[in-house]
Amino acid sequence: MTSDKTRKASGDANINDLRGRIDALDDQLLDLANQRLVLARRIGALKRQTGAPVADRHRESNIMDRLLTGNSGPLGTYDLHRFFGDLMAAARRVQSRDAVCAPAPVYAVFGDPVAHSLSPVMHTSAFLHAGLDNTYLAFRVSDIAEAMRGVRAFDIRGASITLPHKVSVMTHLDELDDMAARIGAVNTIVNRGGRLCGYNSDWQGAVAALAEKTAVSDRQVAVIGAGGAARAVAFGIKKKGGRLTILNRSRKNGEILAAELDANFIPLAEVKKLACDIVINTTPVGMTPHEDTIPLDSRILQKEMVVMDVVYSPLKTRLLAAAEAVGCTIVDGLAMFVYQGALQFELWTQTDAPVNIMRRAVQDALLPETELI
Numbered sequence: 281m282t283s284d285k286t287r288k289a290s291g292d293a294n295i296n297d298l299r300g301r302i303d304a305l306d307d308q309l310l311d312l313a314n315q316r317l318v319l320a321r322r323i324g325a326l327k328r329q330t331g332a333p334v335a336d337r338h339r340e341s342n343i344m345d346r347l348l349t350g351n352s353g354p355l356g357t358y359d360l361h362r363f364f365g366d367l368m369a370a371a372r373r374v375q376s377r378d379a380v381c382a383p384a385p386v387y388a389v390f391g392d393p394v395a396h397s398l399s400p401v402m403h404t405s406a407f408l409h410a411g412l413d414n415t416y417l418a419f420r421v422s423d424i425a426e427a428m429r430g431v432r433a434f435d436i437r438g439a440s441i442t443l444p445h446k447v448s449v450m451t452h453l454d455e456l457d458d459m460a461a462r463i464g465a466v467n468t469i470v471n472r473g474g475r476l477c478g479y480n481s482d483w484q485g486a487v488a489a490l491a492e493k494t495a496v497s498d499r500q501v502a503v504i505g506a507g508g509a510a511r512a513v514a515f516g517i518k519k520k521g522g523r524l525t526i527l528n529r530s531r532k533n534g535e536i537l538a539a540e541l542d543a544n545f546i547p548l549a550e551v552k553k554l555a556c557d558i559v560i561n562t563t564p565v566g567m568t569p570h571e572d573t574i575p576l577d578s579r580i581l582q583k584e585m586v587v588m589d590v591v592y593s594p595l596k597t598r599l600l601a602a603a604e605a606v607g608c609t610i611v612d613g614l615a616m617f618v619y620q621g622a623l624q625f626e627l628w629t630q631t632d633a634p635v636n637i638m639r640r641a642v643q644d645a646l647l648p649e650t651e652l653i
């Protein structure tokens with residue numbers, strides 16, 4: 281039998297061997313990066329002659345697209361953008377002294393906890409793909425009032441707001457978008473020259489995700505839940521002309537939301553059958569680490585229904601798996617997450633969001649390590 285000592289010695293030798301090969305590759309990468317910069321510097325000289333600007337966002341987007349198409353992994357979408365984004369930033373710096381000094385506009389997500397947030401992966405990939413030299417950071421904050429003072433003091437250009445601050449942040453803003461005010465929650469802030477404007481892109485994200493698979497107007501829609509996500513989804517459905525029923529565990533919360541939206545209410549435990557076209561789970565039921573839970577009896581589902589889950593970890597919740605088995609059309613929580621992020625991007629940058637890149641970046645991040653491309 282191999283002793284622990286022998287196994288350790290053999291493991292160390294293998295690590296040293298692999299590290300030696302990594303060092304050799306790093307030398308090649310360094311040489312290649314410098315060769316790339318020499319070419320970029322020559323382009324810089326030509327740009328000076330023709331008066332062309334140093335930064336060319338269209339060219340940078342095209343480079344990213346070409347590289348993504350040819351990428352066979354395991355470099356994921358986010359890391360590919362970080363790696364080549366840094367190379368392109370270095371190329372801008374060898375072309376222009378201004379590019380050395382220009383401070384990058386900062387964007388951020390505020391929440392508690394926030395370490396699990398996929399917003400940094402999604403927005404950083406989107407910014408780099410669009411050739412924007414923006415930085416996106418995650419801040420774990422308990423005092424949202426102080427955080428908003430920080431946004432003003434540091435001129436943070438825009439922010440995503442996540443739990444538990446979506447409601448409490450509202451009193452620290454200068455303006456509220458109409459839907460954010462009606463929903464009673466803000467998940468997006470735009471800093472317009474020191475004026476902080478609050479939006480809710482969750483409702484638009486939900487509606488856009490559904491629109492990929494079904495119309496909403498005049499459809500009977502059952503929303504499970506009456507919390508923050510339910511409010512955004514239900515107000516969005518109502519705005520798009522859907523006919524709403526709220527199903528919720530606690531009667532009080534369900535009835536309050538249903539009354540605000542002129543919707544029907546059924547206590548979740550009493551649902552035995554459902555006459556509806558669309559079912560949307562907005563509760564955390566089914567979310568990791570409780571993947572084996574389901575918010576309602578799957579025997580209620582009919583194959584003509586569209587079933588959506590706002591939970592995106594796991595991507596295929598038990599509810600969605602059961603719905604798929606019945607033959608329903610399913611919409612996962614990733615679609616809503618990506619669309620709400622795309623709307624944030626567009627509010628911040630006034631340019632079209634690279635939705636597919638954002639989706640790929642988040643999808644990669646949700647894959648177990650062993651399955652990364």
Ligand SMILES: NC(=O)c1ccc[n+]([C@@H]2O[C@H](COP(=O)([O-])OP(=O)(O)OC[C@H]3O[C@@H](n4cnc5c(N)ncnc54)[C@H](OP(=O)(O)O)[C@@H]3O)[C@@H](O)[C@H]2O)c1
Nearest residue numbers: 505506507508509510529530533562563564590613616617
């Ligand atoms: N995909 C996206 O882009 C996106 C966006 C926002 C949120 N989300 C997800 O949406 C989920 C809910 O977030 P939230 O902000 O709405 O939370 P929340 O405000 O705390 O509301 C939770 C809702 O779920 C219900 N609920 C909780 N546990 C339940 C259980 N065991 N059985 C039945 N009902 C239960 C609660 O019912 P009671 O009223 O009876 O307490 C409440 O209505 C989270 O998983 C979040 O990650 C996803």
